Structure formats: C-alpha cells, structure tokens
Amino acid sequence: MVASRLAKRLLHYDLQTYGQYYQLLNSGQHAHEFQLMVNILTTNETYFFREPKHFSFLQDRVIKTWRGDNFRLWSAASSTGEESYSIGMLLAEGLGLRKWEVFGSDVNTEVLETARKGVYLMDRLDNMEQRYLDKYCLKGVRSQEGYFRVDEKIRSRINFEQINLKMTLPRSLGQFDVIFLRNVLIYFDTETKQEIVNRVVAALKPGGYFFISHSETLHSIKTELSMVMSSIYQKPCK
Numbered sequence: 001m002v003a004s005r006l007a008k009r010l011l012h013y014d015l016q017t018y019g020q021y022y023q024l025l026n027s028g029q030h031a032h033e034f035q036l037m038v039n040i041l042t043t044n045e046t047y048f049f050r051e052p053k054h055f056s057f058l059q060d061r062v063i064k065t066w067r068g069d070n071f072r073l074w075s076a077a078s079s080t081g082e083e084s085y086s087i088g089m090l091l092a093e094g095l096g097l098r099k100w101e102v103f104g105s106d107v108n109t110e111v112l113e114t115a116r117k118g119v120y121l122m123d124r125l126d127n128m129e130q131r132y133l134d135k136y137c138l139k140g141v142r143s144q145e146g147y148f149r150v151d152e153k154i155r156s157r158i159n160f161e162q163i164n165l166k167m168t169l170p171r172s173l174g175q176f177d178v179i180f181l182r183n184v185l186i187y188f189d190t191e192t193k194q195e196i197v198n199r200v201v202a203a204l205k206p207g208g209y210f211f212i213s214h215s216e217t218l219h220s221i222k223t224e225l226s227m228v229m230s231s232i233y234q235k236p237c238k
C-alpha cells in the first residue's frame with residue numbers, strides 16, 4: 001500500500017527507487033514534500049453519523065443531561081469533517097444557543113481544508129436524518145448542484161486545526177467534556193496506541209466521555225477509564 005501510494009511521487013520527481021525518494025525528503029530542498037507524503041499515506045474514510053449508536057449515546061446520555069456552561073468536544077482524527085458536523089448538529093439540537101464548541105483535528109492538511117469548507121456531495125449523506133438535512137444543510141444550486149454546505153450556524157462553532165497525535169499536544173488545546181478518537185488507533189502498534197491514549201485522555205475533563213470505534217479495542221492499553229458500554233469510556237470524576 002505504501003509503495004503504490006508513493007509511486008506517483010517517484011514518477012513526479014523522475015526517481016528510480018524509494019531510497020532516492022527518502023533522500024529527497026531528507027535533503028531539506030523540498031520543504032512541502034513531507035506533508036504531501038503524509039497526506040498521501042493517511043487513510044481518510046469517514047461519513048456522516050458513522051456508527052449511529054455513538055450519536056444516540058451522545059444525544060441521550062450526554063447532551064440531554066449536560067449542566068455545565070461551555071460544552072467542548074474534540075474530534076481527534078476528524079478527517080474531512082463529517083464526524084464533527086454530525087456532532088455539531090446534535091449539539092445545535094440539544095444545546096441550541098447555549099455555549100458549545102467542537103474542535104476537529106487531523107494530521108492530514110488536505111482533509112482539514114475540505115473540513116473547513118463544509119461542502120459535501122449529496123450522495124455522501126448515508127445515515128443523516130432528513131430533518132437535519134433540512135435544518136442544517138444548504139442545498140447547492142446551478143454549478144453547486146449535487147452538493148450541500150453545512151449551515152453557518154453550525155460551521156461557526158467548529159474549528160479545524162492540524163494536530164499530530166504522535167506529538168506533544170499544544171498547551172492551548174484545553175480540556176474537553178467528550179473526545180472522539182475513532183478509527184485511528186487501528187493504524188498504530190500497541191506502544192504508540194498507549195502513548196496516544198495517555199496524551200488524549202489527559203485532555204479529557206474528569207467525568208468526561210471517550211469514544212473509540214466499535215472495531216477498535218483498548219484491551220492491551222492501561223488507562224484510568226472505565227467502560228460505560230462497548231467502545232464508550234468515562235474518566236473517573238475526582
């Protein structure tokens with residue numbers, strides 16, 4: 001997979017071997033190439049309301065009972081933004097004009113650009129309920145036919161920035177009530193998973209919820225979290 005994805009970069013530079021491409025990356029003469037390689041190598045599949053049980057839990061068990069003054073949620077591998085906007089729609093429904101925000105981050109700069117635009121193909125709607133489409137999405141006309149844009153009232157509450165989960169997190173990140181870290185741990189070995197989970201869980205408020213994908217597990221990972229149900233965890237309240 002790595003070889004086939006990078007083959008077009010070898011072609012681009014007219015290189016014969018992956019070793020030559022590695023040297024080019026390290027030469028410091030093509031500053032943007034490293035990020036381009038990261039963008040090519042990451043797998044970014046995502047869609048609206050993926051794994052619907054998580055959204056039901058968020059709506060019924062978290063948002064409905066929320067009593068704080070600024071609800072903060074981090075989508076820590078946001079890809080092109082569908083996860084963040086799905087959450088944003090639930091928050092708009094449940095918390096309305098109260099203070100809430102979603103922070104989406106990813107290592108891939110290209111998907112972040114797509115996420116910031118909030119424009120998607122109509123046929124990518126998958127699990128989205130019609131009422132959310134009617135209320136929070138603007139259907140494109142003329143040259144934008146076949147696309148929709150997430151409404152400004154949702155987009156204004158959601159910010160996207162680049163964060164590499166393998167590095168120390170920025171201090172400015174702050175603490176979150178809920179963190180989604182879905183469909184990304186599968187790409188790491190156990191040691192790296194442990195480091196990432198430690199780092200991310202440190203940004204979770206006491207009593208906060210932590211979501212991974214149903215196809216992932218924290219079995220070999222040591223954490224202070226307790227399982228609420230399969231793939232949903234909670235940090236102990238102090």
Ligand SMILES: C[S@@+](CC[C@H](N)C(=O)[O-])C[C@H]1O[C@@H](n2cnc3c(N)ncnc32)[C@H](O)[C@@H]1O
Pocket residue numbers: 042043044045046047050076077078079080083105106107108111163164165166181182183184187213
């Ligand atoms: C399969 S997508 C998951 C998107 C979304 N969370 C979902 O479940 O639908 C995985 C995302 O993780 C991102 N990713 C991979 N390695 C990363 C890292 N070290 N730091 C931050 N994001 C990373 C990829 O760029 C990709 O967009």
